[in-house]
Amino acid sequence: MASVKVRNLDDEVVDYHRRRAAQAGRSLEAELRRVLTEATYAKRRKMVREITRSFARLRKKVGILPDSSPGIRAEREGRG
DSSP: OOOOOOOOOOHHHHHHHHHHHHHHTOOHHHHHHHHHHHHHHHHHHHHHHHHHHHHHHHHHHHOOOOOOHHHHHHHHTTOO
């Protein structure tokens, strides 16, 4: 894992995260690690939620489609 040193943060920012860390029973370092990790994956989680909702809407509209694997296998093996 990498280590990073962040300089010149406003005191207000550090104090805010120090308070949040204390309330959650974490160290400041652990709190900042949590915040950075959350920010990193937030966009990905949002995209997964949107795709999941899209699939749900499609499933509601057309139902569950049959498995196409057997037909594809048959086609590949020249039985199609």
